[in-house]
Amino acid sequence: MTSKTIIVLGENLLAKELFKAIQKNNTGQVHLNELSTIGHVDIVIETTNLDLNDKKRKLQEIEAMVTSNTLILSSILHVTATEVASWLKHPERLIGFGTFSNFYESNLIEIAYPLQADSSYLQTAQETFQLLQLETEIVEDEVGLVFPRILSLIINEAAFALTEGTATVQDIDLAMKKGTNYPLGPFEWAEKIGLEDVYAVLLGLYNQYGEERYRPAPLIKKLVSAGWVGGDKEKGFYHYQYRKTKEYSI
């Protein structure tokens, strides 16, 4: 698969990383968030997670500008690919994928196809990620897929524990690394990937299943509201923990 024109769409870390990774590996053309100026487009990679209205609007704008058989890869941390596809006039060419930013530290990306999908697009989707040296694993189309779903729930539980004053941010991270061999502590992970995407997965699961077990920890919602989300922001869980002692003390 060579000389394709790819557009990456989104304001988040994931979009920036995907853009850079494709730039590095692709022999074709890749653009970040420029749609109107480009003629033919082969693949669109759309990455909005938290704001579903924004996601819908962007996807519908894209659809108006590209041909009806342009592959659309959409990040499905918050909704199923089937639901995202239902927003389109030509739903059969949408394929969902799930990963967090910092995906380049992992070796695998999950993909899922909607009920409406035409399977021929699946192969192009796999080839696109292979281009980025990523393995793909096809799983059933469910909110958050496998890794983002499990990891988000671990981070959510750590946030509940922190809210209850069970232990400090450092000690919870240390405990999970040393007690169970996790590669990173839950808060370190959250700071790395950005808390908005974790919140998007939790909210998506909570909406999809309507079960209490998926309720996002109120602390996560507050941190997202404040923009203390880690990632490329300065503040996150670690900062939050010290706010009483450092920022406001005289």
Added chain:
Amino acid sequence: MVQINKVGVVGSGTMGAGIAQLVIQNGYTAIMFDIDQETVNKAKIGIEARLDRLVQKKKASIDEITSAKQLLKSTTTMEDFKDCQLVIEAAPEKIEIKRSIFQQLEQICSHKTILATNTSSLSITEISGQITHSKRVAGFHFFNPAPIMPLVEVIQGLKTAPETIEALVEFAKALNKEPVVCMDSPGFIVNRVARPFYNEALRIMNDQVATVEQIDRIMKRAGNFKMGPFELQDFIGIDINFAATKSVHAGYYGESRFKPHFYQERMVQAGNLGRKANGGYYRYDE
């Protein structure tokens, strides 16, 4: 702060023996107790054999191991804990057993002796409930195998004094462990925060979103986990993992985040307990 030299260990099962071994390897005297001589002798022989293997593997010198062995005493008389500055209880996870041990210890030891429990599932506050000087009671939770796993959770019950926590943190460091401090809550840190790793994987599998093999592969390749949730359950023992989930679930009065999955119970009912039973989610008989 109390200077700890002599450590009593109640119970000579896997955890008790592991803790006693760790204590003597770091130059402290350990008095290991169990209710009958045969049990405690067997544990002592086991510790000595493990220490000898360290020499064979060149992880310790003969001199180190010889002096460590001299620091290990075994007993069936709890009165021998009289001069201990710290007693670590590693008896079966039954509240009546633990409470009775702590009541006996209170009669035997000075009221300055720190009394710690290695419980992974019971409340520290409940265990210390009937102790007069309950401010010197705390949780000291090692992970299996105790001589190897680096983490120790130091758990503060409602009545535990900060000095007790400080002393245990210092002692954990002296044993070359990494201590974390946490409040007395169901599952403490690790057993609680790790619950979704297993519970959610079970649900994803049972809802046919992905297979056991896929989930393990995804968690290892996408998340850099050393083991997937199903491999890890097989390794720990599915019955042990199920018991931990039930205990945290009960501890939070049925909070649905901790609800066990029926499929895990089916595995236990089928005797598919993991590696120790030659099979769980995977087969191990070849």
